[in-house]
Amino acid sequence: MARGSVAVTTERCKGCGFCVEFCPTKVLALSSAFNAKGYHAPYMEDPDKCSGCNLCGMYCPDFAIYGYRFPKETGEPAEGKQQ
């Protein structure tokens, strides 16, 4: 069960792949879709594994992804915000 999720601001992404590579639980993958600048932004391939640790956010040079934890009571999985 996911303890957190990520919010991706797709249009800021430059597709470097740092978040995908360094996610400790291997949640992310680069999408095959392009953003307006032609980059492949990440998406949650395996959202259940997300702990919301925000290591992806720490690595993101473009401030395009942010990992957050769910409030304690609701263990509900949620989708990351897309823009």
Place this chain on the structure above:
Amino acid sequence: MSTTVDFPIHNPVEDILRMDRIPTIWCPGCGIGTSVNSFAYALLSTGIELKKVAIVSGIGCSGRVSGYTKMDSFHVTHGRAIPFATGLKLANPELTVVVYSGDGDLTSIGGNHLIHAARRNMDLLVVCVNNMIYAMTGGQAAATTPGAAISTTTPYGSFEPELNIAHLVDAAGASFVARWTVFHVKMLEKTMKEALSKKGFRFIEVLSPCPTLYGRRNNLADGLAAMKDYKERSKIRNGAPTHETALVQGGEIVVGKFVDRERPDYLTLMRQQLGANYHPLPPQPDENPEAGVAKEDCCSC
């Protein structure tokens, strides 16, 4: 922004950024932005009032950091971030002054200022993003470019040995010297926090990939390849003597906190030495704070 969760999602890094200037000019796979994340979390965790923080940068890719941060930002001439920051700090010691700039800016054209600010133990935090190349101008060799590396001005490899900046600032007397790569985001954050809470000249070198202008010519095709290379080659050696921390191409990347010494900073020493001879003046007698712009009417003159 739309979201499907019912609680606010807010990336705290945005609290220190001018979001109206994002996206940045930095290339895909560049690590400068990553170092900014570590800096943002470190700064926010110290609780220092943001309006009392000033960021000074020189010229270059890393020199653009000041312009993306929300605090008072000064983007000065090439190499002169440290002397500008020195003036700023001396005239308003209340400020936390951070110099955020690149290796070419701080160690070549600004090398003299780096040495002397360390010698004076000026109360500044200097973050030097080292991408080992002059990136903004198109990939020319820098003082930090490892010997044999290919750049646009050293197409057959460099004939000069590289500068070990950590060793230099240590020798010049810096209070705090550390080095990390942008792979070490969490350690970098911790070190930055520690440095922000210390007085004196504090120097943090941050190795960062430049895929476009360094990596491409030196078998590190993209930012991710450089990050993996950092991961493989880095060795954490806190307290390592700085003369053992040279960055040789393909060799070990020694990272960690190398120096943390107590030494009075410039202003502390000045006040100690001058003692009772120092008389801070009251402000101008009748500077009218409401007037803002001086009017024609003269007082007694």
Place this chain on the structure above:
Amino acid sequence: MTHANPNSVLTGTHFMNGDAACCEGLLAAGARFAAGYPITPSTEVVERFAARTPKTGGLFIQMEDELAASIAIQGMVWAGEKSFTVTSGPGFSLMMEHIGYAAMTETPCVFVDVQRGGPSTGLPTLPAQGDMMQARFGSHGDYLTIALVPDSPQECFDLAVESMNLAERFRIPVMFMMDECVGHMTEKVVIPPAEQIPVYPRRRTTKKPGEYLPFAPGEDLVPEMAHAGEGHGLFVTGLTHDDRGYPLMNPAQQHKLVNRLFDKILRAADDLVMVEEEGMEDAEAVVICYGITSRVARRGIQLAREKGHKVGLMRLKCVWPFPEKLVHGLAGRMKAIVVPELNLGQVVLEVERCAAGQCRVIRLPHAGGTVHKPADIVAAIERGMA
């Protein structure tokens, strides 16, 4: 206008040299902070400043070179203080980039240049006036500045105050162009009581963070200023920028910004005419001079008048912006204008331009190292009158 802080004014009659008087002038004008790098013949200014500052609450820092000194003072200004640096020829050359930075970022500050013989290391201990064009055009790109030139220790005090006031009024770097003779000459200097010394305060904004646009020009094209630490989130850059200070690098913004930097001074050019005239009532020729050269010119004029030549003196206290209209009008009434200067022809180029062929302009160049002989001035006047 406000007036000087009594704690930093040495009111009284003194016997001091021009360098010391310059230091006292800048202190009176409100400078508590300065940075510099030793260079003959200017160092006495900051030596005195370093000795005086503990009692006035500021400080002097000797930086590692002139590049550092000329940008450190700008850090001090953006922290809310008034500041200046002092140098001579070789150091002045090194400071050029930061004069441009101050012009671009509208940082009020004063650059004191105690001129010596050049080019290069030249004559470290001997006078010249060879930096006059550098004071106007030294930094790359287009900008305007103001240059004041004193001819006595008393004026080193008076015009130093004026330099700082003009820097604050226009938010520009002001060049204070002394020379070795004036700097090392010791004479009576009267420093008035603090309340008689007008001081132009920093043009601080009263707008709140969020409402304030750091580079939005006021009515006289000069923006109001805020400092680091006041919560405005300033962004100051030497890149072409918009009213927020954000880089905006396109031809339209370049045109707007650079023209404004010019116009804020050009609009006030008539206010900036600062000349001293002697014997102009009946004059048929005039010697236009500035700085130390004017003191020789006075003697030359006296000798020429004894020979029956009706000659006047016009001494420029403010060389930049050049008093174009004044010189143009003068040229229409004179037979000749003689321009002695301790260089091989700098300010005379402006005189020739403004005279526009209406009268003879006699160049009287001198490579520096000493001053003209009064007889040289007489001979030049006679050439003009012939």
